[in-house]
Amino acid sequence: MTTKLETLPAPDKKTSGAGKPKNHRKLRESRGTLAFSRSQRNKALGKHAILILAGGLMIYPLLWMLVSSLRANELIFREPGLWLNSLEMSNYTDGWSALTHPFGHYMINSAIVVMGSILGNLVSCSMAAYAFARLQFTGKKLFFGIMLLTIMLPFHVIIVPQYILFSQIGWVNTFWPLIVPKLLATEAFFVFLMVQFIRGIPKDLDEAARIDGAGHPRIFLRVILPLMVPALATTTIFTFIWTWNDFFGALIYLTDPDMFTVPVALRAFVDSQSATSWGSLFAMSIVSLLPVFLVFLFGQRFLIKGIATTGIK
């Protein structure tokens, strides 16, 4: 493939390479607006048509679920459109109280696990990231390599002994098995994300603080942490969404309905209901997706940046 590229006039790498992304973005934009011929306009229209069609197809199931959650039950099985004649709120009131506890109970449980996980990830991952990004120590490369490998380690090779361990301490049907691992920086993805971010903070700032007599705890708390707020925001948002959606962990550790988080509560709902109550099932599904949707709406800047810079969903 290299040889094929060489047939093209080789551009000067230093001026055109990845070092100056802003520059060619600007070029690209100007190309779009200045050279505005009819054929290009048609091409753009064609693209918009494709995108609107594809996007509509993607989002349609979600919209349909929202609309169906406001419909009478029997309509769900014969109304593929999005037209609403009347609002049927009973699906929401029925669904809310369909299980042992009102649905709000499960949302509070989920919220507790989410808050604990966010706190855990923020503290433990930022500490580890500071060490990896700024400190020199024996075994750094080895540990860093191990940390990267654990990002890719399948959960299943540790789940059985972990379950045995936590059940022996008596932690089954508590939130600890879902929160404690986060307090110990086991979500290495976030350590990596923060390392990447800290590397981008100029070292002069640390040096200046050091000359003023600050030790590592002070540099970490007063210099690095305030500057890495965007990375902390990305971590918060991803932790929120992943923990809120987490099913496998909750399925294994939470078997008592008192302790159910939203995903296991929904699963219990599916199992307990016959096919006739799709309306209330949809309604509670919508309720369960709402927090994720809101976080997406207000935090997507951080989400998109997070994925683009670390390359992990």
Place this chain on the structure above:
Amino acid sequence: MSAISELSTISRRKGKATAEEKKANGRDNKAAYIFLLPWLVGLVAITIGPMLMSLYLSFTDYNLLQPPEWVGLDNFTRMFSDARLHNSLGVTFTYVLVGVPLQLAVALLIALVLDKGLRGLPFYRSVFYLPSLLGGSVAVAILWKQIFGTTGLVNQVLAMFGVQGPGWISDPSTALSSIILLHVWTFGAPMIIFLAGLRQIPVMYYEAAKVDGATALQQFWKITMPMLSPIIFFNLVLQIIGSFQSFTQAFIVSGGSGGPSDSTMFFTLYLYQKGFGQFDMGYASAMAWFLLVIIGVFTAINFIASKYWVFYDD
């Protein structure tokens, strides 16, 4: 940029400490280990310890009540003759080998359409990205169960054209396809990585190619693909690793059974049934290590194959 490229640079630069590293050698040891303490405790207690424990358990018979009993290679020989396990491997391979390339192809296609200075990019990007945030949830799996049911949304739409669709999820020949489709639906995350990658390709390359009279297709194969190949590669690696571990969708859609007739019995679902349904912890541990080896082999194949198609600019 990515965890994978970091790993490969670490292995490439092995043994070569930079001047800065030599200068500061050993100076921060105490502070560093204090900062690393939570992570180190987690590594030992939550990751490596349980890993070794599960390796040990894979050679035992253990049901949580009686102490583990050493059975040697029994669990592994059992796996050789376990037809349901073989079936679950087939289901998982199909899911991974069809779902991942399909998802990445769609992600790349949409990213290419979105790339060239199109108006409304942030809006489209959000629309395409949203499903990948929701796709792992139980709620969406419930939605999928309805959509592809006998009287679900898909068949309602088909009925408008006079077509009587099958019960996609209750029919063993189509149940897996509907879960693969759910995976493809979540193409937004790799799409965003592709978009970021496309931004990094210097526009001069395309302009030079145009001067030389290259067609759009030639530009795609000779500039876009080689320049994007490292990003396609690590998307491929990560998606394959992730897809081997898929669980929620198959569990909810099949009601935890892996049915109809084991057609959605993912390897992880079978592992769950063995470990946490029948408390056959020894066998489940052996299965987990088998999964780790499979994922390792796939990743290794990926890395070896990458030498032939991934183009590094540096």
